[in-house]
Amino acid sequence: MTWLKTLLLATLSLLFLQSASAEQLGDVEAGKEVFGQCEGCHQVGNGARDRIGPHLNGIFGRKAGAHERYGYSKSMKRASVDGLVWNIETLNSYIENPRVFVSKTRMAFDGMADPVDRANLLAYLRIFSDNPSDIPEAEPTAFGSDRDIDPAILALEGDPEYGEYLSNECLTCHQLDGSAEGIPSITQWPQEDFVLAMHAYKKKLRTHPVMQMMAGRLSNEEIAALAAYFKDLE
Amino acid sequence: MKFNRREFIGTGVAAVATLSAPTVLADGHGKPKVVVIGGGAGGATAARYLAKDSKGAIDVTLVEPSRTYFTCFFSNLYLGGFKELDDIGHTYGTIAAKYGVNVVHDWAVGVDRDKKVVTLASGAKLPYDKLILSPGIDFVEGAVDGWSVASQNAMPHAYKAGSQTELLKAQIAAMPEGGTFAMVAPPNPYRCPPGPYERISMVAHVLKATNPTAKIIIADPKEKFSKMALFQEGWANHYAGMVDWIGSDFGGSDVSVDPSAMTVTIDGEETQVDVCNVIPAMKAGRIAEIAGVTDGNWAPVNAMDMSSKADADVYVLGDASQQGDMPKSGFSANSQAKVCANAVRGALTGSKVFPAKFSNTCWSLIATNDGVKVGATYEATPEKIAKIDGFISATGENSATRMATYEESVGWYAGISADMFG
Numbered sequence: 001m002t003w004l005k006t007l008l009l010a011t012l013s014l015l016f017l018q019s020a021s022a023e024q025l026g027d028v029e030a031g032k033e034v035f036g037q038c039e040g041c042h043q044v045g046n047g048a049r050d051r052i053g054p055h056l057n058g059i060f061g062r063k064a065g066a067h068e069r070y071g072y073s074k075s076m077k078r079a080s081v082d083g084l085v086w087n088i089e090t091l092n093s094y095i096e097n098p099r100v101f102v103s104k105t106r107m108a109f110d111g112m113a114d115p116v117d118r119a120n121l122l123a124y125l126r127i128f129s130d131n132p133s134d135i136p137e138a139e140p141t142a143f144g145s146d147r148d149i150d151p152a153i154l155a156l157e158g159d160p161e162y163g164e165y166l167s168n169e170c171l172t173c174h175q176l177d178g179s180a181e182g183i184p185s186i187t188q189w190p191q192e193d194f195v196l197a198m199h200a201y202k203k204k205l206r207t208h209p210v211m212q213m214m215a216g217r218l219s220n221e222e223i224a225a226l227a228a229y230f231k232d233l234e
Numbered sequence: 235m236k237f238n239r240r241e242f243i244g245t246g247v248a249a250v251a252t253l254s255a256p257t258v259l260a261d262g263h264g265k266p267k268v269v270v271i272g273g274g275a276g277g278a279t280a281a282r283y284l285a286k287d288s289k290g291a292i293d294v295t296l297v298e299p300s301r302t303y304f305t306c307f308f309s310n311l312y313l314g315g316f317k318e319l320d321d322i323g324h325t326y327g328t329i330a331a332k333y334g335v336n337v338v339h340d341w342a343v344g345v346d347r348d349k350k351v352v353t354l355a356s357g358a359k360l361p362y363d364k365l366i367l368s369p370g371i372d373f374v375e376g377a378v379d380g381w382s383v384a385s386q387n388a389m390p391h392a393y394k395a396g397s398q399t400e401l402l403k404a405q406i407a408a409m410p411e412g413g414t415f416a417m418v419a420p421p422n423p424y425r426c427p428p429g430p431y432e433r434i435s436m437v438a439h440v441l442k443a444t445n446p447t448a449k450i451i452i453a454d455p456k457e458k459f460s461k462m463a464l465f466q467e468g469w470a471n472h473y474a475g476m477v478d479w480i481g482s483d484f485g486g487s488d489v490s491v492d493p494s495a496m497t498v499t500i501d502g503e504e505t506q507v508d509v510c511n512v513i514p515a516m517k518a519g520r521i522a523e524i525a526g527v528t529d530g531n532w533a534p535v536n537a538m539d540m541s542s543k544a545d546a547d548v549y550v551l552g553d554a555s556q557q558g559d560m561p562k563s564g565f566s567a568n569s570q571a572k573v574c575a576n577a578v579r580g581a582l583t584g585s586k587v588f589p590a591k592f593s594n595t596c597w598s599l600i601a602t603n604d605g606v607k608v609g610a611t612y613e614a615t616p617e618k619i620a621k622i623d624g625f626i627s628a629t630g631e632n633s634a635t636r637m638a639t640y641e642e643s644v645g646w647y648a649g650i651s652a653d654m655f656g
Contacts (some may be wrong), residue, residue, distance in 0.1 A: 152403040165588040168572040172565060172593075173642075182645025183633070208610055209625040210595055210642075216592075217611050217622055 012189035026116070031124025034117050041107075044128045046178040047188040049205065053107060059086050072137070075104040091125075092118055131195025149199050154192060156224035166222055187233045189214075194227035236243075245631040265293040269352050269362040271342045272522055273298030275305070276368030276551030278654040283575035285333040288585075291583050293362055295336040297352070298378060301325060301394035306426060307564045308647050311599060313392075313403050314436030317373035318618040322395060345525035347545050355560045364578050367527070367542075368551040368567065369519025371393070371425050374531065377515035378418050379490035388493035389510040392433075392487045393425060403566035405509045406437055412447040413508035416498045418489055419454040420513045423532075425553045428608070429514055434599040435465065439601055455487035458601035461598060461608055467629045468600035518554035532556035537614035538590050539577035540570050549574050558618025559610075566594045567651055573614075586612045590614040597643030603633065605640030 030128030035044070036129040038130075041052035048055035054070040072080075079102050084090060094101040095118050096112040116190050170186065180186040186194070200206040201215035215223070254280035270281045273296055281296040282461040288294075304325045312315040318604030325561030326337040338360075343572055345365065346354035348518055352360040373383060373391065381389060392402040406415065419430045434450060441448040450473075458481070459465075469477045487502025489510060497504050517523075527533045527542040533550040534543040535557050542548040550566030560566040573590040580587035625641065 016287060041539070163588070165576060165586075168576075169569065169591055169593055171649065173595075173646045173652050174237060174569050175649050175652050178650070180645070180647065181648050182641035182643070183649060193402070213611055213623050213625055214593060217613075221577075 007098065026119030026121070026123035026125045028120070028127060028234050030117075031122070034112075034121040036126055037112070038109075038121075040049040044125060046185040048128075056125055057128045059091070060088070060126055061084050064090075072174060073102075073104050075102045076106070088122060090123055095121065101173070149196060153220050153224075154195055156195075157222070158191075158219055158224030158226065158228030159226065160228045160232070162222070163225035163227070166218075167229050171227070174208075175186040186230055189227075189230055191231045194230060195223055198223045218232035238423070241331075248381070253563055254281075256624060260529045262312060262534045265291060266363045267293045267295070267361060268364045268578060268582070269360050270294065270296045270365060270366040270368065271298075272368035272370060272519065272552075273300070273303055273337075273656060274370055274469035274552065274567065275366060275650065275654055276309075276553075277366065278326070278329065279568045280549075280551060280575045281570035282329050282333050282367065282654065282656055283572055285329075285335045286574065286620065287580050287585075288583055289335060292579065294334070295338060295362075296326065296329065297338050297340060297342050297354065297360070298326065299338050299339060299341050300396070303368050304399070304652070305564065306393065306395045306415075306429070307650075309392070309395035309399045310436045311397060312395075312430065312435045313406070313433060313649075314439045314599065316599065316602075319400060324651060324655045326655065332656050343403055343524070344429075345521065345548075347548065350547065363526075363546075364547050364549065366549045366551060366573070366574060366578070367519075367522050367525060367533070367554060369554050370423045371516040371553045371562075373521050374515040374517050376548060377420075378512050381418075381491050381493065385493035385512075388496070389491060389512045391513055391515050392511060393429075393516075394630050402511060407444070408441055409445055410440070410509045411445055411450060413445065413449075414450065414505065415441070415450045415509045415511070416505070416507040417450070417452045417511045417512060418491065418498070419452055419456065419459070419486075421455045421515050423562060424513070424516045426596070427561050427563075429596045430598055431459055431465045432509070432600070435473075435478060435598070435600045438469065438476050441476065442473055445465050445651075448476070449478065450476055451498075451500075452480060453486045453489045453498065453503070454479060454481050455489075457528075461606060461626065463629050464606045464627055465598075468604060468606075472601040472604070477488055496626065503650065510635075516553075516594045518550075522550060522554045529556070537617070538573075539621040540574040541577070549578065558612075558615075559598065559621040560594055560612055560619050564598065564650065565646075566592070568653060569593055592619055595646070597639065597646060599640060599643070603637040603640050604637065605636055605643050606631075607639055607643070609651065 003179055018137045027206045042056050043051055044051055044056040048057050050070045051066060063075040064084035064086060095112050098105050098107045098109050173183050176187060176188045178187045199213045204212050266285055270277045277296060281294050285294045304323055305322045308322050311324060312319055330334045330337045340357040342352050343355050350362050353363060365597060376513045390402045392398040417430060417434060434452060438450055459608055480500055488501045490499045491510060496507055496510065498507050498510055501611055516526050518533050522533045524530050527544045527548055527550060533554050533556060535541060535550050536543060536556045537557060540549045540551055540555065542550050550568045553562040569592045573592065577587055579585050590611035595607055597605055597607045599605050606627035608626040611622045612619045613622055
């Protein structure tokens with residue numbers, strides 16, 4: 001590594017430790033433009049899904065090759081077993097030259113030489129990681145117990161028309177177009193996640209008081225109806 | 235397990251259907267007509283949902299005098315310097331262009347319920363099959379001794395957002411060093427129960443920065459108020475020694491003002507003040523009274539669909555309605571509007587009517603990043619809208635929670651604005 005890169009990384013890491021604020025890593029707006037080079041294969045943000053590449057929501061702190069349904073290369077799987085976790089340093093190196101970092105990665109990208117571009121890109125991606133407004137209510141304490149639910153409840157088929165009516169109540173706060181400022185988007189949320197989350201609120205495993213109250217009076221069928229409605233919204 | 239919706243909402247639908255189903259489709263020609271009076275959280279939401287969900291099958295007209303509507307909610311944040319006036323101003327362009335609502339900027343001055351016609355100040359007449367009134371509030375005359383609407387420039391109420399809010403903000407900025415800000419708080423029930431106390435917090439926030447020796451006194455006809463423990467804790471934490479709240483136990487209900495002399499007399503003691511924010515007792519917006527659907531100060535409604543108890547073809551939403559347990563808030567009005575829109579559309583087009591569900595949350599800002607909230611869910615009972623469950627922020631919460639609550643309120647503002655105005 002050249003001294004310049006080392007210096008940059010050291011600076012980035014320091015800033016990152018000090019504030020964990022994406023803006024200080026690089027320029028988020030500029031990073032959004034840089035992301036144009038990635039978005040042929042990767043999605044990020046509300047409703048992002050795995051496409052040619054895995055979606056990048058929550059990439060910071062994620063174990064490499066961790067997306068269950070995504071077909072990673074053997075190299076990436078091995079790196080994952082070896083304990084690769086995506087953070088500012090590992091991502092920076094990987095993006096700089098993917099095949100150097102993970103030899104036979106499927107990511108067909110030649111690398112990004114400019115350290116400023118990379119810093120900006122990472123600043124942009126960082127927004128979609130620990131910012132709760134982009135991750136539907138990811139209470140760490142709720143994990144694990146969310147799934148403790150009667151399979152019959154998960155199997156309920158909701159009525160989207162009833163869901164549309166019920167959704168009126170959600171839309172006082174959650175915006176239909178997927179914008180998320182201070183309140184997460186629930187548009188296109190996968191059906192099962194939706195049902196699990198609402199039941200976790202109902203059982204007060206998830207902590208948000210407004211959502212505990214709203215979910216608390218929804219029947220299993222009503223939750224299924226809402227999930228059926230929100231999953232297919234344009 | 236296969237699930238059939240009729241099994242679980244069957245009774246609710248049946249009950250609503252008996253009221254609403256067979257009146258379908260007015261007089262044969264043309265589309266059914268709905269006139270909505272008032273373009274705030276109740277009226278704008280109702281108009282937008284009716285137009286959106288009926289997909290053009292209902293002719294929806296929204297009557298609202300203001301071209302730019304300033305929301306009362308978040309107007310305190312403008313006073314506190316957290317928002318610009320433009321941030322809380324909204325226009326009806328999207329409702330008109332995207333959803334096809336016929337927006338008329340005029341005052342409704344008459345309602346003939348026998349002929350089912352609304353008269354506007356311009357003289358225009360709007361026939362309706364269903365009329366939705368969401369006129370907000372007016373003030374009870376003579377409620378505060380010495381104050382009338384004619385003195386609102388000397389002693390603003392700032393309880394309808396816009397020029398009054400600007401005036402109050404300018405008066406606060408012009409206070410002399412060490413001056414006195416007085417508020418005459420309203421008796422229950424009134425629009426936005428935590429509103430006066432959030433306002434006190436925002437005024438204190440400004441004065442602490444610009445005029446730290448200034449004083450704030452509140453004459454309150456009530457013994458207690460919404461989120462009282464939270465506000466009092468916040469005032470002690472952020473604005474120690476600045477805020478003097480005088481409840482009814484200490485003479486706060488015995489108040490008179492003199493707008494020309496700028497004095498406030500509380501329990502016989504006269505005080506010279508620099509700014510006086512008089513928030514008088516409230517009643518339903520005047521058109522509700524003109525329409526003859528009020529009983530006393532407010533318009534009683536049926537909980538299941540917000541229809542007036544005086545006329546099944548007239549609905550009253552939001553602050554003007556007397557519905558039971560919900561507070562008079564923008565959130566409540568928005569919630570009621572959606573229940574009402576679903577019922578009105580069902581009555582006019584035969585679409586499915588689902589059982590009513592209501593909810594409300596009120597966020598308040600006490601100081602920078604110090605947000606609190608209170609909320610509840612409600613159901614329709616034969617007597618009233620009845621509270622089911624609720625919550626309130628706790629005293630002594632950590633700063634991260636309070637900051638998250640504030641950020642959430644900002645998100646809610648964006649959400650409800652989009653829900654009202656498209």
